[in-house]
Amino acid sequence: MTNTLDITKREQTINLGAGPSSLPTSVLLEAAQGILDYQGTGMGLTELSHRSKTFQALMDKTEADLRALMSVPDSHAVLFLQGGGTEQFSATALNLLAAHAVHNPDYFATNGNQGPPCDYAVTGSWTAKAVKEAARLGANTNVAVDARKVEGAGGKFGSIPRVSEWKLSPVASKPAMLYYCDNETVDGVEYPSPGFPLDQLPEDYRKTVPIVADCSSNILSRPIDVAAHAIVFFGAQKNVGPSGVTVAIVRKDLIVDPDAGVAHGGPRIPTTLVYKNMLDNGSLYNTPSMFAIYASGLVFDDLLRNKGGVAGATERSAQKAALIYGVIEASEGVFLPTVRQASARSRMNVTFRISKPGQNQPDEKLEDAFVKRCAEANIVQVKGHRSVGGIRTSLYNAVTIEQTQKLAEVMKTFARDAKDGKL
């Protein structure tokens, strides 16, 4: 008995969604077979026991491939979690506060029953949410920088202020963490690569304060120095796989039993958010999100073995971003980048407004016309986030150079037509 899949329309479509976003067709074709009969077991992948040897082998390979792709050192655990990046807003702070309480049992009592500072670098919508959540949960948060509030920002995100201007907590106050987001999906703001801002931090701070990076929307698009971080986490649904799984790469010496810290001011943490439970059980503390892990593993395998690993993705990302930013630059004011600091413009999420030539003013009618032009060329999901407006074309790993070239052509024609008064 056989069954056939129709991918005709898929092959014609260019999906530039900001996430959940497109995945390689080859991966999804393999997954389609896998959910009906995984590797000849007669059972679909999501119908297997998560305690079976077959699924354990999948978990092992998925972790090994990710470790190879990212050069994850043995000092760090790789955890496959649920709840999305949003749950990690809570989990990163809670687990690091627990570690702080366990490692510094006298801290809370000797500091007037106040927990250690948690530093946040707010450069976009996601870090703004992360610091709000940590404060809700009782953390002693410190906004080291808020990019909306620096000179020239006008209350909007669109730059990454120099680290020398950040108001970091004193090292002597033993901060529990410094949190940043490597690429702000909504705002199109990305830290310039590589190694920034770590190499700009004061040395004693960098060496003692656990550093947390939210890499949900640019992971596997360029190298990251995992060893320099306490936690690197990312939701799957951009460069990795379908929504439903979140990976947290965590330095093992910071993974503690939180219950041992409660008497010392540490937080009570719901069991599924406790990193130690996941570490001790190889991410199988409870039933995981099996399909999302499976498809993510197929993406890892494909990137590692067929597409040159992270080095290959880095090169392609640079090419794609250069192409589209080049078109924006050459548009003579038709396309207006929303990120004012050129070095902070994201390679993943290219955000811009559209103006009549010479007016330097967003024009929603022109933006609607552009979305329509894209649709006519089968280029979809290009509207900007509702909080920012305008256009956002996301150039994640699954978007090919050929697809990016087609986008560039549509943009060029549109800019020319705008200048010729044809719109």
Add this chain to the structure above:
Amino acid sequence: MTNTLDITKREQTINLGAGPSSLPTSVLLEAAQGILDYQGTGMGLTELSHRSKTFQALMDKTEADLRALMSVPDSHAVLFLQGGGTEQFSATALNLLAAHAVHNPDYFATNGNQGPPCDYAVTGSWTAKAVKEAARLGANTNVAVDARKVEGAGGKFGSIPRVSEWKLSPVASKPAMLYYCDNETVDGVEYPSPGFPLDQLPEDYRKTVPIVADCSSNILSRPIDVAAHAIVFFGAQKNVGPSGVTVAIVRKDLIVDPDAGVAHGGPRIPTTLVYKNMLDNGSLYNTPSMFAIYASGLVFDDLLRNKGGVAGATERSAQKAALIYGVIEASEGVFLPTVRQASARSRMNVTFRISKPGQNQPDEKLEDAFVKRCAEANIVQVKGHRSVGGIRTSLYNAVTIEQTQKLAEVMKTFARDAKDGKL
């Protein structure tokens, strides 16, 4: 361009796994197409924005179908969550404690800074875990009954003591909840249907104390009186869909902003566990586990429109269970039920040990031989949970009567061979 799926071996396989467990082939075939091109959009379902109209329509239909299947009243919200049943061990207690704090702002201070009692009926491994988790999080837990500790239990689960013997907290102490598990997957213990234990509870208790049911492993296999419950929740990966989504059906007047209760002794709740966030955002507070919701929706549609709804499932479940328990009964001591109380034997998870005839003693060699016999008949995933041992054949909704008949035949032949000394 087309692609072909091979389901030959799948069609020959009978998967009796206890969960994650089998799903209808028709559902998975549709899902296979859907992950490559969902309804002719040119994009796979997991590649769509979760904020798109297309995905919103899927959410709306999925909720409407589930409401129709379960006759969910308007008084109750249907929330699609992540984190599995295990996360609901935390979330049910935390959210109901928050509601209690908001609705009874003076309670904490006037009760010596102690929260309200939370009653638990422990009848198997999952409720044992649930009460442990609530206590970890600081709840004032009361084990109203522990089925391992009643007379004749010998420290093992295998019965449901009468509600009149439970030590419920006094109504005057304003308990925050009573928690039970309708079907204990590991132990094969299920409450007799219908309406038990609710109708055995004292009337004032039943009318005032929020009642929580974990129905992860028997939902949609028989009716449940949702209106009588504060919360009915279930992980998908038994009768519903692939792992990755958990449904919580919650009485709306108990859904509060937990931050408003913190000053009154209520807990701080990580944002993804806060029911109010999910209610206010139609379960799209953050990116949901899209594939799991999608496939669950296909199962709801199939059950509602093709398979007679919950009434049809109830009838088939009864037939399947009667068939297998009948074979056990007729085996003259070869198959030994592990649940000593006949009325508490699960229709979903039939758990038994295997003995030499007349010895009434589990024989692991015979059990291994039985697993092998099953494998020869392409009947797979029948080993008992590691904490119980023996055999567990799970007869979830996707297991057909024909497949159950094949299992019955294998069991009958095995019992005969055992009695004939052929094993």
